[in-house]
Amino acid sequence: MKSMTRGQWFSFTDSLIQDNTRDIIGVQSKGKRFHFALLENAHDLRLDHDVTLLPPKKFLLPTHEELIRFDISRPFEVSSSKPDRAQILIGVHPYDVIAIQQLDAVYQNPPVDDIYAARRKNTLIIASDILTIASRSFAGSLGNHVVTSGYDLLVTDLGDIVVIDEGTSAGRELLKSFGECREALTPEIERVTQLRAELPGRYRHKLKVDKWQWTELLLNNSTHPLWEKNARKCLSCGTCTLVCPTCFCYDVDDVMDINMKEGTRVRTWDSCLLRDFTLIGSGEIFRQAPVDRYRHRFYRKGVYLPQRFGFVACVGCGRCATQCLSDIADPLNVMNTLAASSVETRLDLPIPHKKPHHLQGPIFLPKSATIIRREKMTQTDTFYEIELDSRKPLGHQPGQFVEVSIFGMGEAPISVASAPEPGRNSFDLLVRSVGNVTTHLQSLTVGDKIGIRGPFGNGFDAASLRKRDLMFIAGGCGMAPMRSLVKYVLAHRSEFGEVSLLYGCKDPDSILFNADLNVWKTRTDIVQKFTVDDCPAGASWDGNIGVITDLIPLIDFDPGKTTAIIVGPPVMYRFVIKNLKDRGMPDDNIIVSLERRMKCGVGKCGHCQINGVYVCLEGPVFNYADIKDLPEAF
Amino acid sequence: MKPRVAVFDFASCEGCELQLFNLEEKFLDLIKIVDVVSFREGMKEHSDLYDIAVIDGSIMRPMDVERLKIIRKKAKTVVALGACACIGGVNKLRNQWTSENVRREVYGDANLEGNPLFDIFPARAVDEVVKVDYYVPGCPIDRAEFTKVITAVIMGREPRLPSYPVCVECKLRENQCVFELGMFCLGPITRAGCNAICPTHRKGCAGCRGFLEDANMDAFKDVLRKYKIPMDEWLKCFDMFNCKIKREK
Secondary structure: OEEEEHHHHHHHHHHHHHHOOOEEEEEEEEOOEEEEEEOOOHHHOOOOOOOEOOOHHHHOOOOEEEEEEEEOOOOOOEEEOOOOOOEEEEEEOHHHHHHHHHHHHHHOOOOOOHHHHHHHHOEEEEEEOOOOOOOOOOHHHHOOOOOOOOOOEEEEEOOOEEEEEEOOHHHHHHHHHHOOOEEOOHHHHHHHHHHHHHHHHHOOOOOOOOHHHHHHHHHOEOOOHHHHHHHOOOOOOOHHHHOOOOOOOEEEEEEEOOOOOEEEEEEEEOOOOOHHHHOOOOOOOOOOOHHHHHHHHHHHHHHHHHHHHOOOOOOOOOHHHHHOOOOOOOHHHHHHHHHHOOOOEOOOOOOOOOOOOOOOOOOOOOEEEEEEEEEEOOOOEEEEEEEEOOOOOOOOOOOOEEEEEEOOOEEEEEEEOOOOOOOOOOEEEEEEOOOHHHHHHOOOOOOOEEEEEEEEOEOOOHHHHOOOEEEEEEEHHHHHHHHHHHHHHHHOHHHOOOEEEEEEEOOHHHOOOHHHHHHHHOOOOOEEEEEEOOOOOOOOOOOEEOOHHHHHHHOOOOOOOEEEEEEOOHHHHHHHHHHHHHOOOOHHHEEEEOOOOOOOOOOOOOOOEEOOEEHHHHOEEEEHHHHOOOOOOO | OOOEEEEEEOEOOOHHHHHHHOOOHHHHHHHHHOEEEEEOOOOOOOOOOOOEEEEEOEEOOHHHHHHHHHHHHHOOEEEEEHHHHHHOHHHHHHHHOOHHHHHHHHHOOOOOOOOHHHOOOOOEOHHHOOOOOEEEOEOOEOHHHHHHHHHHHHHOOOOOOOOOEHHHHHHHOOOOOOOOOOOOOOHHHEEOOOOOHHHHOOOOOOOOOOEOOOOOHHHHHHHHHHOOOOHHHHHHHHHHHHOOOOOOO
16 A cells, blocks of 8 residues: 655646546535546545445447448448547445446447447546445445455545555556555554445444345346335436446447538447337337336346346445435345335346357447348338348358448347358348338338448247247237248258247238248148238138137147247237147247347347347347346236 | 428428528538429429428417328328427417407407408317328427438438337437426426437427426426426416417407
């Protein structure tokens, strides 16, 4: 440990500012509160702050951040955002240091967010011990009032002198280059030790349940009356998540310059408390009720992130408690209430174990691709054959998806509709016009450029289907991902048992992939049955009229030997699954592919989450047995 | 061909139109991407051939209805500009009184019988008369939001207004909550998109962008009680831009 006088500490921060090679960010007063801001004068730095309005996260994951820049006046012109200047954050409290370590774990977990990683690498952290305890903080109960790693330097302001602990060699270098100090004397070190030891006792608010028990407590209390009671007071304003140092979800949107030539893709902090957070192109909202959104926030902190990363995603800073107008956001109150009145209705919310992703390079930079074939299939659906301009195959598995970019419009997740075939570099997409990107795509034609990211997600595990009888059950444009698997199976037909395809659509005109269906009709090794909800008078139709479940009794299948693969609109799953289970099909034999708002594709933005499961990482293809207990799945 | 834009004013202070000129050098960029063919506040020329009609102001009289319907027929796209056009705004305050009372209050005993200029009905937002395709809310409008909407319309992209409250933008600007400063703020129930300009300048949100359709009013009233805001102040602030009272005739 080192120590320096107040004057030397001032000179040290001042010379960091004067050096002008890095942005020096420090805690400063803002009205009667505090914030992290660019430090222009060493006198403005405060180390006696209780807590800042926003966490220092905003300098690692800015509230608004440019991901890519594009020029739509050219066929395909896009570049990554420019890296920021290096920076030093001064005055970061221990709980915020721990929150930054959590952000690091999330954003540097594969697939690594390269923009975050680059900024983080360029950031030094000068932490400071807590002198003033924030009124609603309970960091002491979580052990987050002190910290032993995660900082480059840790300063303790003892008034007359400042004691400094060197956490990293970068911190030591910084101190050597810009500061004057000496070895700390034993009495000084003792004062620091005492200050830290006395901290927990100074917290007014105490958690009555150990943080490692949060998961159990929450899983036992999903139906506790507290959720409804508090949610009635919820304004759905997102404040609790926006001021949280451990929340990290974001939204992405394209913004055009007024010259209509250049534009940027911008990511902005988002909140799972906002109604449209789970909205998908077709208009469905998966967490519509405020109570579901309210509870989700606590489950994320106490169940989902602990399951995935091994930490409780609350550091006890008290920001949410202070800033929630209705005062329902405080995790301390919620956990203490649950502990005092546990209702013990056990719920299990496992995250299925899937292959990790190892995407490399800039994850937000779309690859240039060209439309090489286009075919209008129905009034709302168009088929595209796409080739990457690198002429390399996409490298996908059946059931995976890509993010299709149209600069200025945004991105949309689209399932790949073709099977990987040896010698073929192109891939197929079927696009239904529902949102901005998909509607604009309909106007593009052969030779036009689009951007592609991916492939993403876990597709169908063809190996596990070998030797099984297969029943494909598709609804509407669910036929697109299904086609990738059907094509794969038919190309390797001898490896599988009996194969049938049940396909339902709104009306005969909505049937997709007629050309494929007609070819498959000529084969004797696949049984096909069709149904439509409605057949207008005069239309030629020889299939069934009714719901998709009408077709299941038409197939003679052995529920034990058969695997059913279901892809369709959200409403379809419940009915089809119930029907199959009534026929004696075990859960394990049912495979589904689910649609959610996969915005980033890399398990960060949070929009596609089904309870703790990221559809873009663990899905979109799931074994029903793995997710049947997730209340948000079906 | 650049899209042809016409700007029309109805009952309003025309401040939202002024906001377009306040784009300053960006206004010069704007007229590179559109042809402005009619804009009484800014030019003498007028053409009846336009693609996008931008409507400022509320609809107060039968003669306004006639004029607006003709504009709707001629335009491919109608954009409501500002609080008066989008939600009726301050003009709806007048709906608390009968038309007769309003006329007498302003013009005394003057004989206005048969003069169509004074033949008024309770104030209406534009979409209470004709279909509105897109909205640029606010009193006045946010200039950045206007350019966002107009570029989206030209690109054929649906410009979506935020469906969340002003609090979201206020938090991102790291403001101290104005309730903590002892003020009244409609931010928790008002549609965002203004970048929380009023709370950022330590003034409570007045709700000029309209209340969210799914705003939790009960919870919000509990907040007002918690911060001991006097009830008469609530009502005044609630009505300022979002007056729901309507007295016919």
